Amino acid sequence: MSEQISEMERNVLNITQKAFPLCSEPYKEIARQANCTEQDVLNILIDYTEKKVIKKVGAIIAPKNIGYKSCLAAMSIPEDRIEECVSIINNFEGVTHNYLRDGIPNLWFTLIEPNEEELDKNLDFIEKETKIKVLKLSASKTYKIGVKLDI
Amino acid sequence: MISNKEFEILYEVQHLPLIPKPFQEIATRLGIEEEELIRICEKLKFEKKIRRFGASVAHRRLGFSSNPMTAINVPKDRIDIVGEMIAKKPDVTHCYSRTGFDYNIFFIIHGKKRDEAIKRAKEIIEETGISDFKIYISTKEYKKTSFKLKRKLK
Numbered sequence: 001m002s003e004q005i006s007e008m009e010r011n012v013l014n015i016t017q018k019a020f021p022l023c024s025e026p027y028k029e030i031a032r033q034a035n036c037t038e039q040d041v042l043n044i045l046i047d048y049t050e051k052k053v054i055k056k057v058g059a060i061i062a063p064k065n066i067g068y069k070s071c072l073a074a075m076s077i078p079e080d081r082i083e084e085c086v087s088i089i090n091n092f093e094g095v096t097h098n099y100l101r102d103g104i105p106n107l108w109f110t111l112i113e114p115n116e117e118e119l120d121k122n123l124d125f126i127e128k129e130t131k132i133k134v135l136k137l138s139a140s141k142t143y144k145i146g147v148k149l150d151i
Numbered sequence: 152m153i154s155n156k157e158f159e160i161l162y163e164v165q166h167l168p169l170i171p172k173p174f175q176e177i178a179t180r181l182g183i184e185e186e187e188l189i190r191i192c193e194k195l196k197f198e199k200k201i202r203r204f205g206a207s208v209a210h211r212r213l214g215f216s217s218n219p220m221t222a223i224n225v226p227k228d229r230i231d232i233v234g235e236m237i238a239k240k241p242d243v244t245h246c247y248s249r250t251g252f253d254y255n256i257f258f259i260i261h262g263k264k265r266d267e268a269i270k271r272a273k274e275i276i277e278e279t280g281i282s283d284f285k286i287y288i289s290t291k292e293y294k295k296t297s298f299k300l301k302r303k304l305k
Contacts, residue, residue, distance in 0.1 A: 009171050013208070017206045017207075017261050018206030020204040022196070024253070026167075027170060028171065029172075038171060042178050052212060053212045054209070055209050056206070056221065056297070057206045057207075058205075059167075059195075059204055060202060060203050060297070061161055061204045061298060061300060062201065063298050065200045066153045066200050067152040072249060096294070096296050096297065096298055097295050098163070098292075099218075099289040099291065099293065100293065101287035101288060103285060103288075108220065108287065116278050132215070135252060136251050137250065139248065140249060140250055142237055142247050143237065144246040145245055
């Protein structure tokens with residue numbers, strides 16, 4: 001896919017991703033920086049949204065800084081029970097990422113909830129439903145967060 | 152930590168419409184002035200309640216399909232030094248210190264090829280001088296969504 005991106009598209013996507021201007025006419029400003037027209041910018045963003053490369057354009061909220069609590073959770077699940085356990089876990093809207101990984105534990109997911117009680121309540125529920133221990137790995141410090149890769 | 156008004160604004164600006172004046176449209180929806188909306192967005196960004204504005208990109212669709220998670224065991228007095236060193240690497244997308252496990256620093260690399268991403272993880276580990284580590288390679292993605300505010304005030 002990356003091979004098919006034109007230079008103009010690449011510029012627009014990178015600016016929109018990394019340095020979105022907070023002003024009345026942001027797409028016009030992006031156009032000025034990318035040396036194209038506002039309509040070019042809008043067309044590119046609409047096109048890449050339709051292609052599902054862009055998930056959204058907007059504010060990316062830092063849940064922790066508005067009081068939400070999150071953790072990474074890890075479980076060691078026997079292979080024949082993975083699908084069953086995943087469906088229990090993914091049922092929670094607060095589960096944002098869930099990966100099967102090589103090694104033990106083998107299932108790793110992140111959970112975000114409005115407060116610590118809710119977080120623990122949901123982890124407990126998952127543990128009781130699956131009858132498998134859930135390890136709660138709270139972050140004591142964030143050194144980096146934010147996927148902003150060159151397109 | 153956050154006022155009802157700010158919460159309403161955060162909810163609305165999660166998605167900006169792709170039209171020439173997106174903030175004007177949202178301000179009208181909220182019944183406030185465009186200028187005030189932009190000013191509050193700047194404040195929320197300054198307070199780090201908004202991490203950033205812009206496009207959120209599906210990296211897997213752009214070929215960044217490999218995301219090994221590396222866990223390393225760092226002596227307590229070196230945690231911050233090592234965490235900050237790892238965070239500086241451009242291909243590291245997440246780096247945290249965590250409690251509740253055998254390893255205390257976790258970082259994630261995004262790469263286009265699995266072997267290259269693993270090689271990069273190993274290079275970074277080598278630079279830290281830590282010998283106790285484990286690389287967890289993802290074999291299946293069961294969920295990957297962005298955090299979204301639900302329309303519900305706390």
